Amino acid sequence: MPCALCGDIIPREVVRCPHCGAWARRRDFRAVGVAVFLLLGFNAFIALGSGISLLRAGGPLRGETHDTYDPVNTGRVLAPYADVFVVCAVLAGMTGLLYLGWLWRAHRQSPGPHRHHRVWVVFGWVCPVVNLWVPPRVVYDVWVNSGRYRTTERQVAGAVVAGWWTFLLSGALLARLFAVADVETLADARFDVHLGVAAAACQALAAAFCMVTVFQITRLQLLRGD
Incomplete structure (x- = not known):
């Protein structure tokens, strides 16, 4: 298999890369970390593009009046963006599966102490109510x-993790509100556009903050293995 650092071929029976000296057992971890990082970047790009497109689609509403406003046409224009948010959610779910695999191994490789057992890397996302605060605590523990x-560096790490989790929950909530909002009046339509733009911005920021955590944890754990 090729080395994740230099690309040189490493025989399976060899522990370290003969070219750069990287630990062979960590090459897959780095490869998964890079894959998660790139997928998160793609998520951020799609969300940002959706927000910009929605903002431009809602531009004509600024020149509308209550007499000229057509709710049917506006609903037809905004409806595809609800489908875009569904596609973003599916893409985020696929990214999340790979992310959980990466986080599971990162949790195992970090020395601790940890406030939560490794099983909470998975169960923390699926248990109701608990999934509102356990995932960011697990990520923070693995990072630090x-x-x-x-102390200052721990506070910065905590702020990044808190920002990621806040934007993630906010983006999911705003996207849901956008999907169920009506456009019967001009004010409703303008508010719906603002909801969609805010949801896209939060999703893009959540992906960007998550990219920081993936990059830092992967980098630190690779350095520990050298």
Whole structure:
């Protein structure tokens, strides 16, 4: 298999790469981390593009009046964006599966101490109510335990994780509100557009903050293995 760092071929019976010295057992972890990072970037790109497109689609509403406003035509224009958010949710779910596999291994490789057992890497996302706060705590523990962080650095890591989780929940909620909102009046249509743009922005920011956590944890754990 090729080395994840330099690309040189590493025989399976060899522990370290003969060219760059990287640990062979960590090459797959780095490859998965890179894949998750790229998928998150794609998620952010799609969400950002959707928000910009929706903002441009809602531009004509600024020149509308109550007399000229057509709710049927506006509903027809905005309806596809609800489907776009569904596609974004499916893509995020696919990315999340790979992310959980990466986080499971990252949790195992971080020395600890951890506030939650490794099973909560998975169960923390599927258990009702608990999934509102356990996932970011797990990610934070894995991050700060993967390196030697001072208090200020731990606070920065906590702020990044909190930002990721806040934007993720906000984006999901706003996307749902956008899908069920009506456009019977001009004010409703303008508000619906604002909801959609805010949902897309939150989703893009959530993906960007998550990219930071994936990059930092992967980098720290690779450095520990060298």
